[in-house]
Amino acid sequence: MCQYSVDRQDGIPTDWHLVHLGSLARGGAGVVITEATAVNPEGRISPQDTGIWNDEQVAAWRRIVDFVRGQGAVAGMQLAHAGRKGSTRPALGGPSGSVPAEEGGWQTVAPSAVAFEGYAAPVALDAEGIDQVVADFVAGARRALDAGFELLEIHAAHGYLLHQFLSPLSNLREDEYGGSLPNRARLLLRIVRDVRAEVGDDIPLLVRFSGTDWAEGGWTVEETATVTEWARDAGADLFDISTGGLVAGVRIPLGPGYQVPFAEHVGRETGAPVGAVGLLTEPQQLEDIVSSGQADVVLLARQLLREPRFPLRAAHELGVELDYWPAQYLRARWR
Template sequence: MHLFDPISIRSVTLRNRLWVSPMCQYSAVDGVPNSWHLVHLGSFATGGAGLIFTEATAVTAQGRIAPQDTGIWNDAQRDAWAPIVDFVHQQGGLIGMQLAHAGRKASTYRPWSPERGSVPLDRGGWPTVAPSAVAFGRYAAPAALTLDGIAGIVQAFRAAARRALDAGFDLVELHGAHGYLLHQFLSPLSNRRDDQYGGSLENRARLLLKVVRAVRDEVGVKVPVFVRLSGTDWAEGGWDVEQTAVVAGLARDAGADFFDISTGGLVAGVEVPVGPGYQVPFAEQVRHAASVPVSTVGLITTPQQANEIVQSGRADAVMMARAMIRNPHLPLQASIDLGTPIDYWPDQYLRANI
């Protein structure tokens, strides 16, 4: 495999294996994307990325990380996403929507706010929900979801997937990582339920698998469904890579096609051994243990580094975030650096293809 080899997933063929990771922008109003999102995501399309993901896009208003998150819980949001998708397609790119619910990590201030933590109710915040009434760090305590509430979450993901397809998205990704709601159900550190959604791994994975099945049923057989999973909580007694591999296999059987492996996010203040490519071993282990295709992410910053990961078979694709922000046209540059001619330079930029 090479970084610039195409990859086919169901009916979709991606032009290369250098993809744009979901990156929250905290710049929407009432969940509606705007010109910032068009320019942000559109620049990656002109830059030659094989796949572009939206930021974590909330399936309900209650599921937003911050009040400024994008959403896909109503038709106005769907209609605002459509021209962004159209522009990406005009550049020959493909785009996926990451569907998310933040659970107990919802209703927080955006990162550049001078304030931290949960947004109070009288300042535009809202009550949060989780598998159990266990707060994240110093955030406001969530309410434990009822069985009816859990059923509503499944239906919200399903309805969101339909709206994403109606807006023209090529695929969807279910966000089961970074300490958000689906991850909160998976990890024994945040899930202390004693019903069919808590206790055993089978029970803790039940919500994720129900969401996968519901979304697969909604999108049909042609549309790829990705799942993002954290390979570890980086905390004793928490979620780990062995459980990740088991659940990836179960999710594949339930209808998921591809697994986007990251780490962390569930426990505040844990020590993470950050370094170049530090999350690659988790993706590699899941790939081999579960026999599923995976992408990897995390301090992968150069085309050479990304290509080595793919060529060595450690992952099927590479996600980049900060490196793409610094250079949205990094895939075009990578084709030059790696000596791999491509035929999808924008005509307006051909003079730079030297």
């Protein structure tokens, strides 16, 4: 979950991020994944987002990673580029829309010069720009490892740049990156292959997909399954299946576990390991998803914002004895 807390607008994580992510590790999470972390300055969602494009950021992340790992959790980084949904105001309850240059905003990029509703128009990436995006993801992956991260996730969901290339609603290109599904998936697959080559075989590499655009003529769960197979062949290990984010104003049937069937479909059709997300809030609900085989893992966001020590409570309610309660909190352990 983006924190929009880099007030200096330099991409360097702060004490807020140390306490925020550290509390999740201390609360019993098995893996703690950062917010969408931009691989270049133009890839940020807002000027207040974190980044991984320089060594100063690496040093700041290393302090956070050391604490997370010290609590027994695996530290993961989500590598991201917002594309046409970049240079926006932080989602902190204030005004929305694009940030002008005089307030720290920038020209956004996308597969095509088609704006997200309510945002400034992007410019279409040319071949050199696409190559640079690939290089920036690879360099970001290397820096993440230098900071001590042990797991990486490539963000190709929620209407950000890689999702923009995948969906025919936002990708109107007529070159080798547009039109057919193999062409629309080309950028993502280049990034997966090159990141895998950079980090070696031992680093878990996840891809986050939106399973559908919830819009006619858009990205579908069947296409998600197909590209999952291709991405697995290119070197990805597990697929985190969310939905939506590409277009505004769509009707989404919200409800507990409403996105789980998309993860289940991708896992069933491909045999690939999948993660489920979305309105997952109760311990038994999560246990049922995994034990029934609907997904291999569950990933939590808002529930952990509400209750950072939810994993400890979940273990208690499910009758699981844990040996990694923080010693400082043992006096509060449920009996």
